[in-house]
Amino acid sequence: MTTFNKYFDELRETKVWRSVFRGGTGKSTLRNSMAIQQNVFLHLLSTKVRKRMLEFNATWYLGTLTLGTFGILVITGILLMLYYHPSVPQAYADTKDLQFVVSSGQFLRNLHRWSAHAMVFLVFAHMFRVFYRGAYRPPREFNWVIGVVLLLVTLLLSYTGYLLPWDQLAFWAITVGSNIASAVPLMGDKVRFLMLGGHFVNANALLRFYVLHCMILPLAALFFVAIHFWRIRKDGGLYARHSEPDVVMTTAPARPPL
Amino acid sequence: MRLPDRLEKLRQLFFGDIVRTFGWTSLLLLLLLAVAPAKHFFADWHRYQRGYERLISKRSDAVTLRRHFEPGIQQIWLPEMGVVDRCTTCHSALKETTLKDVTTQPYRPHPVIPHKPEEMGCSICHRGQGAATSVEEAHKSTLAWEEPLLPAKYLESSCGQCHQQDLKGTPQLNLGRQMLSQYGCVHCHTIKRPDGSVITGTDDPPSLAHIADKTTREWIYAWLKDPQAYSTTATMPNFRLSDDDARDISAFLTSSSTPASLKVVQASLDEAKKVKDNAALQTKAASLYGESFCASCHAVQNAAGNLVGGNVGPELTKIGSKAKPEWLQAWVRNPHDYDPPTGMPHYRFTDQEVGELTGFLLAKTDADLLANVHLEAPTPDQIAHGKRLVNDYGCASCHEINGIKRPENFAPELTKIGSKPVNQLAFAPGVPHTLYDYIGAKVKQPRAFGPSLKMPQYTFNAAQIDALVNALLSHDERALTMPAAKTVPALPVSHYEPAGKAGQLINDLNCFECHTINGRGGDMAPDLTWEGSSVQREWLVQFFRNPNTLRPALIRRMPKFNLTDAEINTLTDYIMTVYQSPKIDRDSMPLAGYAPGQVELGKQLYYSKYGCQACHIIDTKQDKGYIGPTLTHVGSRLTAAWIYGWMKDPSMLRPGTQEPKRNMSDEDARALTAFLMSQKGSEKQEAKKR
Numbered sequence: 001m002t003t004f005n006k007y008f009d010e011l012r013e014t015k016v017w018r019s020v021f022r023g024g025t026g027k028s029t030l031r032n033s034m035a036i037q038q039n040v041f042l043h044l045l046s047t048k049v050r051k052r053m054l055e056f057n058a059t060w061y062l063g064t065l066t067l068g069t070f071g072i073l074v075i076t077g078i079l080l081m082l083y084y085h086p087s088v089p090q091a092y093a094d095t096k097d098l099q100f101v102v103s104s105g106q107f108l109r110n111l112h113r114w115s116a117h118a119m120v121f122l123v124f125a126h127m128f129r130v131f132y133r134g135a136y137r138p139p140r141e142f143n144w145v146i147g148v149v150l151l152l153v154t155l156l157l158s159y160t161g162y163l164l165p166w167d168q169l170a171f172w173a174i175t176v177g178s179n180i181a182s183a184v185p186l187m188g189d190k191v192r193f194l195m196l197g198g199h200f201v202n203a204n205a206l207l208r209f210y211v212l213h214c215m216i217l218p219l220a221a222l223f224f225v226a227i228h229f230w231r232i233r234k235d236g237g238l239y240a241r242h243s244e245p246d247v248v249m250t251t252a253p254a255r256p257p258l
Numbered sequence: 259m260r261l262p263d264r265l266e267k268l269r270q271l272f273f274g275d276i277v278r279t280f281g282w283t284s285l286l287l288l289l290l291l292a293v294a295p296a297k298h299f300f301a302d303w304h305r306y307q308r309g310y311e312r313l314i315s316k317r318s319d320a321v322t323l324r325r326h327f328e329p330g331i332q333q334i335w336l337p338e339m340g341v342v343d344r345c346t347t348c349h350s351a352l353k354e355t356t357l358k359d360v361t362t363q364p365y366r367p368h369p370v371i372p373h374k375p376e377e378m379g380c381s382i383c384h385r386g387q388g389a390a391t392s393v394e395e396a397h398k399s400t401l402a403w404e405e406p407l408l409p410a411k412y413l414e415s416s417c418g419q420c421h422q423q424d425l426k427g428t429p430q431l432n433l434g435r436q437m438l439s440q441y442g443c444v445h446c447h448t449i450k451r452p453d454g455s456v457i458t459g460t461d462d463p464p465s466l467a468h469i470a471d472k473t474t475r476e477w478i479y480a481w482l483k484d485p486q487a488y489s490t491t492a493t494m495p496n497f498r499l500s501d502d503d504a505r506d507i508s509a510f511l512t513s514s515s516t517p518a519s520l521k522v523v524q525a526s527l528d529e530a531k532k533v534k535d536n537a538a539l540q541t542k543a544a545s546l547y548g549e550s551f552c553a554s555c556h557a558v559q560n561a562a563g564n565l566v567g568g569n570v571g572p573e574l575t576k577i578g579s580k581a582k583p584e585w586l587q588a589w590v591r592n593p594h595d596y597d598p599p600t601g602m603p604h605y606r607f608t609d610q611e612v613g614e615l616t617g618f619l620l621a622k623t624d625a626d627l628l629a630n631v632h633l634e635a636p637t638p639d640q641i642a643h644g645k646r647l648v649n650d651y652g653c654a655s656c657h658e659i660n661g662i663k664r665p666e667n668f669a670p671e672l673t674k675i676g677s678k679p680v681n682q683l684a685f686a687p688g689v690p691h692t693l694y695d696y697i698g699a700k701v702k703q704p705r706a707f708g709p710s711l712k713m714p715q716y717t718f719n720a721a722q723i724d725a726l727v728n729a730l731l732s733h734d735e736r737a738l739t740m741p742a743a744k745t746v747p748a749l750p751v752s753h754y755e756p757a758g759k760a761g762q763l764i765n766d767l768n769c770f771e772c773h774t775i776n777g778r779g780g781d782m783a784p785d786l787t788w789e790g791s792s793v794q795r796e797w798l799v800q801f802f803r804n805p806n807t808l809r810p811a812l813i814r815r816m817p818k819f820n821l822t823d824a825e826i827n828t829l830t831d832y833i834m835t836v837y838q839s840p841k842i843d844r845d846s847m848p849l850a851g852y853a854p855g856q857v858e859l860g861k862q863l864y865y866s867k868y869g870c871q872a873c874h875i876i877d878t879k880q881d882k883g884y885i886g887p888t889l890t891h892v893g894s895r896l897t898a899a900w901i902y903g904w905m906k907d908p909s910m911l912r913p914g915t916q917e918p919k920r921n922m923s924d925e926d927a928r929a930l931t932a933f934l935m936s937q938k939g940s941e942k943q944e945a946k947k948r
Contacts, residue, residue, distance in 0.1 A: 054276075093342065093389065100344065100391040101331050107294035167402060 044229040046237040053238045062126035067225070069119040073157075074218065076112040084164070086210035088203045091166035116158055123154050135239035143231040146224055153221045160213035163206060174201050174209070302392045303331065306348040306364055313365055319356055326354065331391060334379045338741050341379035343388035345396065349380075372427075382736065383416035384408055399692060404680040408731075411724050412694050415676065418732025420740055422451055422748035430721075434729025436460075437722060441493050445656045446669035452737050453747045461493050465597060465658035470515035472585045472596070476631040478508040481580075486717055488580065488627060489573040491557065491565065495714035498705060503647055509636030510644025514660040518596050520588035529613025530583055534620045543618035546611060551817040554782070555602075555771075558622070570771065570782070571602060578623035587616040594766065603768040606820035651712055669713070676734030697727045752777030760832030767819055775837065783816065785912055788839035792911075794849065795834050797895045802826045839911065847898035852932035860933025863926055876937055886917065891939035902931045 011017055012025050022038045025031065033047040052058060083102055084094045098105035127147060130136055136144035163174045178201065182192040197204030232238065273279045298304075307329055314323040332346040348364040351357045352375055357367050368375065381388035386407040390396040399406040408416070414431040424432040438444055439460040449457045469478070480487065482504040485494040499507065533539040547553070552574075557567030559575040567573075581589075588595060591612045593602040607615065636644075645661070652668035653659060680693055686706045689699040699706065701723050704713035718726070754776040756764045764770070770779035773786045789798075803826065805816035821829070838844070864870045871877075873886040892901070900911070905927035908917035922930070 089340075096387075096389045100389055100395070101333075104294040104298055107297070 044226060044233065046233040049237060059238060060125075060129060062122055062129055066119060066122040066126055069115045069122060070221065070225070072115045073112060073119065076108055076115065077214065077218075079108055080112060081214060086164070086207050088166070088206060091164065091206060095165045095167070116161060120154055120158055123151055127151065130239075133239065140231075140235045140239060143228060143235055146228045146231065150221065150224050150228060153217055153224060157213060157217045157221065160209040160217060163201070163209045164213060166206060171201055174205065178205075303347045307350065310350045310365055313360070317356075323351075323354060323356070334376055336377075336379055339379070339382065339744070340736075340739075341382060341388060343379040343381050344391050345380040345384075345386075345388060346375070347391055348393075382419070383413060385416075399680070404693075405677075406692060408694065412728055412731055415728040415731035418729065419676075419734065419737040420744055421746045422453070423746055428728075430725045431728045431732060433722070434725035434727070437718075437726055438729055441495075441716065442656050443726075446652055448667055448671040448673065449733055450671075450673040451748055452740065452745060455748060455751075459656075461656075462599075462601065463494075463656035466511055466515070467658050467660050468515055468518035468596065470512045471518045471520060471582065473580050473582060474628075475508045475512045475633055476628045477580050478511055479504050479631050479633060480627055482507055488576055488624075490559075491569065491573045495716045497651055497714040499647075505633060506636070506640045506644035507647050507653075508633070508644070509640045510642075510648060511659070513636065513641050514645075516660060520584060521591060521595060522584050522588060523591070523609050523612070526587045526591070526609045526613035526616060527583055529610060530587060530617035530620060533614050533617025534578075539614070540618060540621060543614040546614055547618055549818065550605060550615075551815050552615075554815060554817065568782075570780075574619060575622060576624040576627060578620040579627045581619070583616060583620055586619060587612050590615050590619075601768050601771045603771070603817070603819065604766045605817070606822070651714075672730060673733055674735055674738065676731040677736065694727050694731060697730050698723050701726050749777070754778040756832070756836070758832070760828050763825060763829055772816075786833070786837060788837055788842070788911060790834045790837040791839040791842040791844050792897065792900045793895055794897060795830060797891075798830050798833065799826055802829065841910065842897075842899050842903050844897050844899055847902060847931065849893075849898055849935060852935060856929050856932040857936045858933075860929035860931070860936075863930055864933055867926070868920060868922075868930070889934060889937055891937065893935040893938040896934075898931050898935050901934050902927050905930050 009025070012021075018025075021035070036042045036045060036047045080098070083098055083105065085091060095109070098109050102108070130144065130147070159177060163170045174196075178192045178195050181195060182188040184191055193199065195205070195208070196202070197208050271278070272282045310327065311324075314320050314327070317323065327350055330347075331344055332350075334341060334343045334346065346352060349366075351360065351365045352368040354367050357365065360366055379388060380386075384407055385405045387396050387400075387403045387405070390403075394400065395403065397407045411430070414428040417425055417428045418431045418435070421428075424435070435457075438449065438457060442459050442461045442463060443449075444457045444459050445463070451457065477488075481494070482497070482499055483501075484496055485492040486496065533543050553567035555568045555570035557565040557569060557573045557575075559573070560566050565573065577586075585596070589602075590605075591607060591609075592604045593600045594604055648654065648659060648662055649665075652665050654662040654664045655668045658664075675697070676693075678693060680691060680696075683693070683696050684707065685691055685696060686699060686708075689695055700713075701716070701718065703715065704711055705715065755761060756775070769775070769786075772780050772783035774781065775786045777787075801816075802819075802821055805818055864876070871881045871883050873883040875881040875883055875888045876890055878890060896904075903911055904917070905920070905922050907919055908915050909919060
């Protein structure tokens with residue numbers, strides 16, 4: 001370990017490293033904090049975390065696992081996009097090709113599909129955990145709202161992805177789903193028309209769902225995930241009951257009543 | 259160490275701290291990931307390709323076979339037909355004729371067929387999931403694929419997707435298509451061909467407008483209860499009617515019948531009565547029945563229970579139990595009086611002959627048929643109920659019935675039946691869940707699918723049911739979307755009508771039932787489109803007067819219609835003038851006067867070089883050929899120009915003829931013509947005829 005650390009420290013002193021990472025060297029708390037703060041990716045995370053908050057029992061890692069499945073979905077999704085045409089005669093043939101001729105294509109599809117199921121499950125588990133732990137309370141109430149938005153984005157990703165294989169299951173599921181949307185009072189039919197790009201599930205619907213599934217919704221998810229993470233940091237790091245409950249639960253509101 | 263301690267130690271080893279946990283979990287995930295490439299490696303097709311390489315390595319022509327073999331996934335891709343077939347990935351030896359002895363699948367070579375696999379793919383004919391590369395998915399019906407491989411006995415249906423005409427190699431399909439028309443399926447079910455034309459019936463179901471003139475209510479009742487009890491060859495299916503329903507329908511049909519204008523001649527009726535119960539007169543009448551070649555179209559059951567005769571007209575075994583004498587004598591005299599579009603020709607029988615034949619037929623009774631039928635006079639309620647039943651069962655889809663309109667689309671349209679999704683079918687218990695089993699079961703026993711269904715019970719044997727399944731399967735989505743360049747449309751229906759007085763005669767004699775002229779007509783007798791170029795006028799006159807047999811092998815023959823000289827003249831003039839081939843100039847070669855040397859040369863060519871005696875007879879003592887017409891009188895029958903043209907290219911004059919094209923030189927053809935024109939029959943016979 002020590003040898004490794006020594007080499008790593010030496011590496012961090014090189015000119016190339018210093019030109020890439022703005023954090024600087026040194027072992028001080030300030031330097032360590034800056035390594036996080038000044039990195040475009042890491043600055044979303046808290047600069048400091050209590051060690052016991054990283055234990056399994058603290059969070060069951062549900063949020064991280066959700067992010068992990070999302071990562072798998074993005075990677076497998078991009079690979080699937082290499083083989084898929086969102087056009088009516090071709091879409092089903094392409095899924096068949098994935099199954100029958102693309103090397104490990106079926107594995108790719110299954111990985112995407114099971115990760116999607118797992119992500120929905122994990123998102124719910126995450127929310128239950130947050131809810132029952134009371135981690136939605138101020139100052140984290142807005143992050144709970146972002147979480148609800150992320151739940152919706154996840155469900156919409158699932159729903160739009162369902163149509164893409166273009167089989168009977170897909171067709172009828174979306175037909176039923178879009179008919180449910182048309183039950184909205186006053187503007188139901190317009191909503192359905194907007195969703196499907198027509199009155200029936202057809203080529204336009206397939207293209208719309210493809211764009212939603214591969215472009216709009218993943219970008220939306222990314223956007224809200226970024227805010228979600230950033231807010232964790234800004235709202236005081238991961239919520240642990242033992243660190244705050246007394247303050248939140250027993251003291252008077254921080255803001256004096258008007 | 260106690261077990262819990264050991265477990266604790268193991269836990270420490272794998273999940274003791276976060277680094278270990280992370281490390282071991284990663285390893286586990288990596289192993290799980292390795293499943294994917296492993297599954298790929300152990301895929302069915304990999305196994306079969308390795309097996310094929312082993313198979314060919316032991317053979318003498320291993321080098322050639324290995325050069326033909328391409329490893330990896332193979333596919334036939336025909337975008338214009340929507341074909342992506344990867345069958346050749348495992349079926350590697352489809353084109354390897356040297357592997358004929360290999361019978362194990364998937365290495366069997368394909369039997370010889372007119373199409374190349376790379377032109378058509380595999381799934382167009384065999385169905386199944388062409389894109390699949392695993393055995394189960396490619397051949398069977400799965401959750402995501404409802405079209406399993408077709409069993410071999412239904413393969414002919416696939417030919418019918420493109421070929422709307424009959425093919426030599428598809429007897430089952432041809433039979434099935436014929437049955438769709440012959441058994442009247444298409445009267446209730448609309449079936450459109452890909453070109454948009456509708457299949458029409460050929461069964462000619464009789465009009466029931468004057469049914470009470472023709473037969474009794476008792477016979478109608480017995481017929482409705484079980485048509486096959488009257489005639490085993492009846493095309494009318496069994497509607498499984500209850501006694502009351504049959505009683506009420508028969509009541510309605512007789513009460514709605516209107517009188518036809520029948521010509522009743524008392525002399526004929528008297529003669530018929532005499533003949534009916536007199537054995538000697540019966541024998542005489544039987545020979546008239548034979549001479550008139552009634553048996554060419556009508557069958558009668560003989561003592562051994564075998565049907566003897568043609569199947570163009572209805573079976574006559576029990577006609578005496580059915581037909582009323584007044585109607586029968588009028589029908590024999592001139593069938594057009596009762597049913598103008600009938601296929602039965604108008605023989606010019608004398609009243610005496612009409613009586614004889616009527617008596618002969620009236621004697622053909624079956625005492626058991628109507629023995630137990632006793633019907634009271636019908637009540638108005640029964641008649642009204644009968645009318646309702648006639649509407650319910652769609653009787654008017656086939657029969658003309660007074661007061662009932664022909665229903666449109668009485669039964670479901672079958673234009674796309676061959677690609678009907680299995681999930682839209684309601685299966686009877688015990689029927690395997692495939693489309694072809696469904697169709698077969700439905701045709702075999704329609705009411706098994708529900709007692710309230712209206713489809714009647716036919717009496718088809720297994721081969722007929724398979725034929726029908728073949729014909730129906732060919733009407734599928736693919737047939738409708740096949741590129742026009744790939745399809746062979748049905749022969750256009752000819753509506754040719756001969757003109758004038760001769761035209762009336764031709765229709766009156768129903769020549770088209772047996773002969774084809776200009777694309778219209780039957781195939782029982784020769785095509786007469788170019789008859790005027792072919793035969794000599796004198797012979798034709800004689801032939802009408804007394805038709806003799808040209809082909810010794812045939813049982814069905816031209817009947818004698820007892821035409822008057824004036825009628826014969828009209829017909830002969832018309833045929834000689836109108837039915838002329840533009841390719842033959844009848845008068846370009848003389849009918850007689852050929853040099854003896856040329857005749858002798860022709861004789862040698864006939865017997866040695868071309869071996870014509872294999873099929874034809876000239877010397878009745880020695881020649882044994884009986885496939886082609888007898889040529890003993892050919893010199894007085896055919897024109898020389900026709901014989902010459904026939905020698906040069908027979909199928910140009912009559913497409914589809916069995917006569918082979920021999921690529922004769924002009925000299926040979928001329929010599930043979932000279933020889934054949936010298937065959938005028940014996941002087942004695944000629945004199946006798948005159």
